[in-house]
Amino acid sequence: MTREVVIVDGVRTAFGRMGGALRPYTPAQLAGMTIKGLCEKTGILEKGAIDAVFAGSASGDVNTHNLARYATLLAGLPYETSSTFIEMQCGSSIACINNAALQIQAGLIDTAVCGGAESHSQTYYKYSTAVEPYKAIAPAAAPLRLAPDDADDISMIAISDLMAEKWGVDRQSCDEFALRSQERAAAAVEKGYFKEEILPIPVKYGRKGPEVTVDKDEHLRPQTTMQGLEQLKPVFADGVTTAGNSSGRNDGAAFVLMMSREKAEELGYKPMAKWVVGLDVGVDPKIMGIGPAYSNCKILNKMGLKMNDIDIYECNEAFAAQNLSVIKEMENMTGETMNMENWNPNGGAIAFGHPNGASGARVCIFAMKELVRRGGRYGMFSSCCGGGLGVSTLIENLQGR
Numbered sequence: 001m002t003r004e005v006v007i008v009d010g011v012r013t014a015f016g017r018m019g020g021a022l023r024p025y026t027p028a029q030l031a032g033m034t035i036k037g038l039c040e041k042t043g044i045l046e047k048g049a050i051d052a053v054f055a056g057s058a059s060g061d062v063n064t065h066n067l068a069r070y071a072t073l074l075a076g077l078p079y080e081t082s083s084t085f086i087e088m089q090c091g092s093s094i095a096c097i098n099n100a101a102l103q104i105q106a107g108l109i110d111t112a113v114c115g116g117a118e119s120h121s122q123t124y125y126k127y128s129t130a131v132e133p134y135k136a137i138a139p140a141a142a143p144l145r146l147a148p149d150d151a152d153d154i155s156m157i158a159i160s161d162l163m164a165e166k167w168g169v170d171r172q173s174c175d176e177f178a179l180r181s182q183e184r185a186a187a188a189v190e191k192g193y194f195k196e197e198i199l200p201i202p203v204k205y206g207r208k209g210p211e212v213t214v215d216k217d218e219h220l221r222p223q224t225t226m227q228g229l230e231q232l233k234p235v236f237a238d239g240v241t242t243a244g245n246s247s248g249r250n251d252g253a254a255f256v257l258m259m260s261r262e263k264a265e266e267l268g269y270k271p272m273a274k275w276v277v278g279l280d281v282g283v284d285p286k287i288m289g290i291g292p293a294y295s296n297c298k299i300l301n302k303m304g305l306k307m308n309d310i311d312i313y314e315c316n317e318a319f320a321a322q323n324l325s326v327i328k329e330m331e332n333m334t335g336e337t338m339n340m341e342n343w344n345p346n347g348g349a350i351a352f353g354h355p356n357g358a359s360g361a362r363v364c365i366f367a368m369k370e371l372v373r374r375g376g377r378y379g380m381f382s383s384c385c386g387g388g389l390g391v392s393t394l395i396e397n398l399q400g401r
Contacts (some may be wrong), residue, residue: 004261005101006271006398010365011199012254014217015353016121021214022251023121024203027357028061030102030253031117032074037199037228038113039075051109052082054100055255056092056116057357058325058386060085061217062124067117075331080107089146090316091280091291091391093254093360093385098278098393099370100258115255116357122251152285156386160246160337161239163289167325168356171240175229178245178350181308181317185347186222193346206288217355219248219353245320250353254361271398272368273379277302280385289322289391292382293329299380299394300334307336312377314363317348324391326384347368359383364393370395 013034016022022030035053039045051076055068062154064070069083088095093116100112125141147153154162164174188194200215224244232242264271279302281294292315300307307330317323327338346366360383367379375397382392 004266005104005258005275006261007268007273007364007368007395008257008259008264008271009042009199010254010256010361010368012362012365013201013252014198014214015250015252015279015355016214016218017239017353018120018249018251019194020121020218020251021203021224022119022201024205025116025119025251026061026063027057027119027253028064028067028074029072030119030251031055031067033070033073034115034117034253034255035071035077035113035200038257042257044257045110048080048111048112048263050077050113052084052100052103052112053077054086054114055085055097056086056088056096056178056360057091057118058087058089059118059123060087062122071117088389088391089329089386090318090354090356090358091385091389092357093393094278094364094381094383095280095300095392096381097256097258097275097360097364098391101275101278102163104258104260111259113255113256115253115361117253118355118357119251120249120355133198138253147285151390154286154398156318157235157239157241159287159289160241160321161236162323163325164240166287169240169324171234174240174245175226177320177324178229179224179226179348181344181347182221183295184219184345185351188346189220193369195242197369202363206295218351219250220351240321241319245350247317247319247349247354248311250355252353252355252358254358254365256361256364272372272400273395276396280389280391283343283388283390285388288386288388289384290316290325290329290364293326293333293387293390293394295390296380296382297330297333298394303394305333305378310341310378310380311342311374312345312370313343313380314367314368314379314381315344316354316359316363317350318354318384319343320350322384367395372400
């Protein structure tokens with residue numbers, strides 16, 4: 001008999017800009033601090049134990065191959081805590097959540113901390129030791145590739161524009177979507193939605209400078225206007241993608257505490273959500289952003305649900321053109337019209353920024369908490385992944401219904 005899996009709670013750092021408030025910290029350090037903060041918030045180490053940590057990142061950490069293990073030890077967890085690192089680009093922490101859930105469901109572990117981290121401020125490069133010698137050429141960084149075929153290994157901006165062309169998304173729609181993301185995020189911040197989930201991070205920028213506390217998302221642009229967005233030039237002359245309708249490159253970490261329902265009851269927790277099912281799919285790398293349409297609809301079909309049976313959709317906003325294409329393709333596949341009040345209702349990565357490895361856990365936290373606020377039943381969170389993947393998770397509200 002399989003066991004029910006629940007999500008107790010989650011925390012994240014504020015999301016910083018590249019070169020901004022969180023710049024001194026590596027992804028592993030951000031992850032370690034966030035895991036420790038989650039343990040303290042939930043009291044899990046006083047009540048019981050964490051069996052496993054699952055942590056993801058798109059680029060990893062300059063100091064270690066296994067970011068999950070490094071962060072586990074930085075958080076002060078016992079040596080006996082297992083640690084699994086998953087790299088699935090922007091969907092890394094959703095993959096962590098799904099893989100942990102399957103182990104809990106199977107009875108292999110009882111409790112897990114799942115999420116991820118990224119620091120674009122701490123980007124590093126690799127150098128090959130197998131380059132032909134004696135060429136009198138300085139070492140060059142190894143190129144980062146997401147696909148073996150040159151035709152598939154194209155830039156994310158090119159993918160965004162290609163999707164816009166394929167799904168008939170124009171520049172105005174992209175800018176309107178970006179403005180919507182900024183406005184919804186600003187409204188949610190004004191309502192105080194994120195104060196309880198953001199872990200204050202102490203930062204000292206020099207030996208003599210004062211320590212500051214970072215507890216507010218840094219990437220938000222609440223003063224954004226349609227006129228301002230329209231004035232931005234597209235990255236490629238014939239494209240629709242601009243700096244204003246794209247996600248940022250950011251720093252941050254986010255993690256959730258998961259366990260079996262029996263363990264939650266034993267420890268006296270009142271979980272926020274039940275993990276129902278999670279899966280991933282492969283798609284053409286040239287249109288990798290469409291992945292969530294297929295992973296979302298695969299879950300709907302598996303569970304016998306209609307598109308609008310889902311009360312909250314959280315889909316990582318890689319680009320406005322990408323999200324709008326996902327919505328169009330889901331409508332094509334289901335024959336339904338998306339209720340946009342349920343789609344990223346508090347804004348997305350265009351507003352908050354996109355620390356790749358952390359974004360999946362961030363959308364999980366957003367989905368859980370908005371379900372509770374609305375008293376809805378089902379939430380789905382998803383992400384596209386560089387290289388041609390989509391990953392999704394269906395959760396069910398366990399509070400406020």
